[in-house]
Amino acid sequence: PANDIDSLRLQLIAGSFQVQQQIIPQLADLGNEGLDVLMEFLLKRRDNPATWVDGKVYQVLYNSDAPQAKEFLRSCFPEGIVPLKSGCGINYNPLQQLLAVQDFQAADRITIQKMCELAGPTAVQRKWLYFTDVESFPAIDLQTINNLWLVHSEGKFGFSVQREIWLSLGKNWDNFWPKISWKKGNNWTRYPNEFTWDLSAPKGHLPLSNQLRGVRVISSLFSHPAWSKNSE
Numbered sequence: 001p002a003n004d005i006d007s008l009r010l011q012l013i014a015g016s017f018q019v020q021q022q023i024i025p026q027l028a029d030l031g032n033e034g035l036d037v038l039m040e041f042l043l044k045r046r047d048n049p050a051t052w053v054d055g056k057v058y059q060v061l062y063n064s065d066a067p068q069a070k071e072f073l074r075s076c077f078p079e080g081i082v083p084l085k086s087g088c089g090i091n092y093n094p095l096q097q098l099l100a101v102q103d104f105q106a107a108d109r110i111t112i113q114k115m116c117e118l119a120g121p122t123a124v125q126r127k128w129l130y131f132t133d134v135e136s137f138p139a140i141d142l143q144t145i146n147n148l149w150l151v152h153s154e155g156k157f158g159f160s161v162q163r164e165i166w167l168s169l170g171k172n173w174d175n176f177w178p179k180i181s182w183k184k185g186n187n188w189t190r191y192p193n194e195f196t197w198d199l200s201a202p203k204g205h206l207p208l209s210n211q212l213r214g215v216r217v218i219s220s221l222f223s224h225p226a227w228s229k230n231s232e
């Protein structure tokens with residue numbers, strides 16, 4: 001068993017994304033010794049930007065009942081692995097907690113709610129955004145929300161993923177909606193039950209932006225300076 005652990009540890013550190021993805025649940029099943037390897041991995045990666053492999057490791061530890069995993073996260077990663085930065089004092093911890101347990105439906109709702117908070121009290125009451133609200137969002141907040149989605153979805157979900165798909169389709173909405181399963185043939189996907197709330201969804205499926213009032217809000221989201229290379 002010691003050999004197993006050593007070999008899994010090396011594959012976790014040096015393997016390709018695909019290998020790492022397979023190794024993580026195997027380590028989790030090996031009990032305390034496996035968890036130790038996962039904790040060591042996360043700690044070593046602490047000063048680097050979090051990837052979705054880090055996200056997987058974090059999720060395994062977060063969802064483990066082992067006291068040492070709980071104590072480790074409490075002391076080293078009390079707010080998760082994505083820095084929860086906000087330009088206006090918004091608390092993104094509820095979003096990170098829902099994504100850590102892969103509750104994508106509740107995470108989607110809270111994403112809309114947090115963006116309304118960003119826009120101010122009238123938007124919170126209204127429960128939807130004007131495109132002008134989005135234009136004045138701080139880049140850092142959109143990046144925090146987006147990084148949380150990316151890191152906890154194997155890089156599958158997030159505004160930046162949707163934006164790349166939209167750009168690759170020449171900004172054509174009629175091609176974009178079916179591509180991310182928001183529309184099938186002539187039919188809009190109905191909220192909430194027809195959407196896919198897990199990682200079997202197509203790339204870019206989440207988070208949702210209601211298209212009922214048109215494309216101006218989502219266009220303004222995709223045109224935001226948050227996604228340009230120089231905005232950090």
Ligand code: UYC
Pocket residue numbers: 112127128177182183188189190191208209210211212
């Ligand atoms: N809904 O169909 N949507 C709602 C989507 C449309 C509609 C919420 C997305 C088409 C109504 C979210 C799609 C449409 C409500 C989404 C989609 C429509 C509602 C909850 C595929 C009819 C009740 C948050 C593009 C043809 C709300 C919110 C109300 C809700 C998302 C209808 C997240 C991605 C054009 C009637 N839909 N939505 O915004 O205002 O309320 O009464 O996009």
